[in-house]
Amino acid sequence: MNDDPARTDEPGRRPRMAVHKFSSCDGCQLALLNAGDALLRLAERVELVHFAEAGPVDPEAAVDIALIEGSVSTAEDRARIVRIRAHSRFLVTLGACATAGGIQALRNFTDGDEWLSSVYARPEYISSLANVSPIRDHVHVDLELWGCPVSGHQVLTAIGSLLAGAPPAVPDESLCLECKRQQAVCVMVTRGAPCLGPVTRTGCGALCPRFGRDCYGCYGPAEHPNTQALGRRFAGLGLVDEAIARRFHFINSQAPVFLEAGQRRRGNHDD
Amino acid sequence: MTERREIRIEVPVLARVEGEGALSIEARDGRIERLELRIYEPPRLFEKLLEGRGYDEVPDAVARICGICPVAYQMSAVAALEQAMGIEIDDWVSRMRRVFYCGEWIQSHALHIHLLAAPDFLGYGNVVELAQAYPELVRRGLRLQALGNDLIRLFGGRSVHPVGARVGGFHRAPSPAAVAELRLRLDAACADTDALLDWALALPVPDADQDFVSVALRHPHGYPMAGGRIVSDRRLDIGAEAFEAHFHELQVPHSTALHALHHGEPYMVGPLARLNLNHDRLPAALRDRLHAAGLRLPSRNPFHSLIARAAEITFAIGEAARLLADYVEPASAGTVVAPRAGLGFGATEAPRGLLWHRYELDDMGHVRSARIVPPTSQNQARIEADLRQSLERLGLEQPDEVLRLRGEQVIRSYDPCISCATHFLRLDMRRA
Ligand code: SF4
Ligand code: SF4
Numbered sequence: 001m002n003d004d005p006a007r008t009d010e011p012g013r014r015p016r017m018a019v020h021k022f023s024s025c026d027g028c029q030l031a032l033l034n035a036g037d038a039l040l041r042l043a044e045r046v047e048l049v050h051f052a053e054a055g056p057v058d059p060e061a062a063v064d065i066a067l068i069e070g071s072v073s074t075a076e077d078r079a080r081i082v083r084i085r086a087h088s089r090f091l092v093t094l095g096a097c098a099t100a101g102g103i104q105a106l107r108n109f110t111d112g113d114e115w116l117s118s119v120y121a122r123p124e125y126i127s128s129l130a131n132v133s134p135i136r137d138h139v140h141v142d143l144e145l146w147g148c149p150v151s152g153h154q155v156l157t158a159i160g161s162l163l164a165g166a167p168p169a170v171p172d173e174s175l176c177l178e179c180k181r182q183q184a185v186c187v188m189v190t191r192g193a194p195c196l197g198p199v200t201r202t203g204c205g206a207l208c209p210r211f212g213r214d215c216y217g218c219y220g221p222a223e224h225p226n227t228q229a230l231g232r233r234f235a236g237l238g239l240v241d242e243a244i245a246r247r248f249h250f251i252n253s254q255a256p257v258f259l260e261a262g263q264r265r266r267g268n269h270d271d
Numbered sequence: 272m273t274e275r276r277e278i279r280i281e282v283p284v285l286a287r288v289e290g291e292g293a294l295s296i297e298a299r300d301g302r303i304e305r306l307e308l309r310i311y312e313p314p315r316l317f318e319k320l321l322e323g324r325g326y327d328e329v330p331d332a333v334a335r336i337c338g339i340c341p342v343a344y345q346m347s348a349v350a351a352l353e354q355a356m357g358i359e360i361d362d363w364v365s366r367m368r369r370v371f372y373c374g375e376w377i378q379s380h381a382l383h384i385h386l387l388a389a390p391d392f393l394g395y396g397n398v399v400e401l402a403q404a405y406p407e408l409v410r411r412g413l414r415l416q417a418l419g420n421d422l423i424r425l426f427g428g429r430s431v432h433p434v435g436a437r438v439g440g441f442h443r444a445p446s447p448a449a450v451a452e453l454r455l456r457l458d459a460a461c462a463d464t465d466a467l468l469d470w471a472l473a474l475p476v477p478d479a480d481q482d483f484v485s486v487a488l489r490h491p492h493g494y495p496m497a498g499g500r501i502v503s504d505r506r507l508d509i510g511a512e513a514f515e516a517h518f519h520e521l522q523v524p525h526s527t528a529l530h531a532l533h534h535g536e537p538y539m540v541g542p543l544a545r546l547n548l549n550h551d552r553l554p555a556a557l558r559d560r561l562h563a564a565g566l567r568l569p570s571r572n573p574f575h576s577l578i579a580r581a582a583e584i585t586f587a588i589g590e591a592a593r594l595l596a597d598y599v600e601p602a603s604a605g606t607v608v609a610p611r612a613g614l615g616f617g618a619t620e621a622p623r624g625l626l627w628h629r630y631e632l633d634d635m636g637h638v639r640s641a642r643i644v645p646p647t648s649q650n651q652a653r654i655e656a657d658l659r660q661s662l663e664r665l666g667l668e669q670p671d672e673v674l675r676l677r678g679e680q681v682i683r684s685y686d687p688c689i690s691c692a693t694h695f696l697r698l699d700m701r702r703a
């Protein structure tokens with residue numbers, strides 16, 4: 001991390017914070033905009049120097065904490081994230097887009113030019129990179145918060161730890177453990193649903209199984225996920241290779257473990 | 272003597288439709304010769320990434336188009352997919368979807384009014400400053416926003432990218448206890464909506480009457496949200512399947528958002544267009560209240576959109592309470608889906624306006640092709656037309672600061688996703 005641009009330890013100065021958007025749906029910023037009173041309290045503790053959706057705009061200001069939403073998809077994005085890194089002490093990615101490319105990174109599997117010209121009559125007016133990439137492909141990231149979207153609790157807790165000078169705890173165990181704690185009925189065992197819970201990181205509170213459906217992996221890979229065993233299990237439930245590949249290649253398709261798990265199925269090498 | 276002014280208003284905005292946008296204007300002799308609202312959102316190509324996906328993956332995918340209105344994307348998609356596969360949904364599902372959608376209107380409109388528009392109208396830079404001057408106004412807004420979010424959560428687990436909706440219905444029905452708790456909060460919210468409506472109706476709005484076409488859904492009963500026909504105040508009256516015959520999207524060099532035109536003309540979608548075309552469908556008490564305050568409908572003043580949003584929050588809270596009044600947990604939360612090939616269309620009213628989807632499915636229920644026309648692209652040409660008229664009427668000789676502020680207000684009153692952040696327009700004026 002960069003330690004010169006801004007300092008929290010100057011007496012009398014509130015730490016400065018910025019929220020920057022790249023290619024995204026804005027959903028992760030809503031973790032803050034939906035936080036209600038907690039947002040107003042945060043705004044008293046930190047100086048929000050740049051958060052365009054909430055008002056203040058000063059993208060070039062030096063900050064203690066920069067929260068990054070969205071993935072890099074244009075040359076301009078690439079230059080912008082480098083500038084932001086240079087004037088930020090802690091750089092934190094919010095959500096699947098910033099951390100693993102997000103859903104728009106699905107275009108990396110295809111011929112992007114062909115896609116552009118099928119949507120735009122004049123694709124040459126559109127400038128975009130061939131691939132969509134997460135922030136860490138471009139600059140050093142101090143902390144990655146997973147989820148599509150991240151939750152307000154997650155973000156506020158992480159900011160709280162950073163402000164207190166403590167390393168934020170980021171859980172990486174599998175969703176299954178949360179299901180057990182919540183006493184949710186296992187949807188794979190009882191209904192044969194192709195649930196990604198065994199290889200997905202906790203953080204959502206096991207929402208999908210509690211709503212009676214399979215997890216689709218929006219929090220990204222858990223630690224030590226056994227994607228091969230789960231792929232075999234899905235095949236046993238009747239899913240063809242292509243359908244299994246699509247399960248891994250969805251919201252977090254560029255997270256290396258999911259990327260590889262899906263590609264293995266597309267390559268048809270069973271194990 | 273000819274004076275030529277080039278006015279460039281840079282909009283370093285953040286929001287769903289763009290990473291950066293800008294407004295540039297060229298004027299001569301007090302007339303605007305060229306006006307371009309540029310939106311440079313890097314294209315996310317959703318329609319293409321849906322191809323080959325199963326029908327059941329679509330609601331989770333399209334939610335990600337917009338974090339502020341994921342329910343709208345899910346509801347237009349499920350309507351289209353159900354039509355494509357010939358699925359009939361039951362009455363419980365259609366009523367509960369309406370409640371779910373009410374949650375999104377309340378959340379999105381409350382966010383827009385209090386966090387985005389109010390600071391503007393009252394002369395503050397942002398909501399944090401506004402909260403110091405008008406704490407009760409802001410707290411009321413946050414309470415309403417939270418109530419909308421909780422209504423979405425009741426059906427979807429979370430308010431951004433909810434997980435509960437599926438083709439055919441819901442994955443799970445809410446428990447009667449959870450519904451009862453929300454009903455109490457909906458009833459209690461009347462005090463907040465009364466105060467909100469009084470406040471909105473008393474706000475001074477610029478005198479800005481214009482001639483424009485309103486387009487919205489219209490339903491045989493009730494205020495439009497999902498289903499019904501697409502109508503305009505120029506006698507358009509079509510089913511969702513005929514949309515492509517009357518509306519065309521075209522690419523303009525200055526924007527990545529496509530411009531939609533109706534028979535070659537800009538048109539307005541969104542809360543004011545809905546209210547203009549459907550005020551007779553509001554509950555009588557609410558309609559009388561708007562009339563008593565002197566609001567004449569249909570309105571020709573785009574700045575009345577803020578009042579329309581306040582009225583729709585009031586409506587949606589009453590509507591959700593009404594639909595949940597006799598809630599019983601159903602035996603099943605939806606219909607079983609049997610995939611088959613077909614073509615389907617779905618049109619619903621997102622908080623920002625008409626949202627139209629079309630899907631073609633193969634016999635396994637996989638998407639062959641998809642087309643999505645969001646409200647922002649429909650409103651974009653109308654915003655440009657409005658800016659042209661509003662700024663000329665204000666007088667192009669006005670100081671940059673005045674032009675900039677009015678431009679911001681105009682853009683924001685449409686609440687295109689880009690307005691989310693237009694609290695700051697840099698005006699860079701050049702004279703030729
Ligand atoms: S991670 Fe998901 S919620 Fe967050 S910005 Fe990306 S698409 Fe939206
Ligand atoms: S259960 Fe899985 S898909 Fe559902 S919200 Fe949690 S992490 Fe996301």
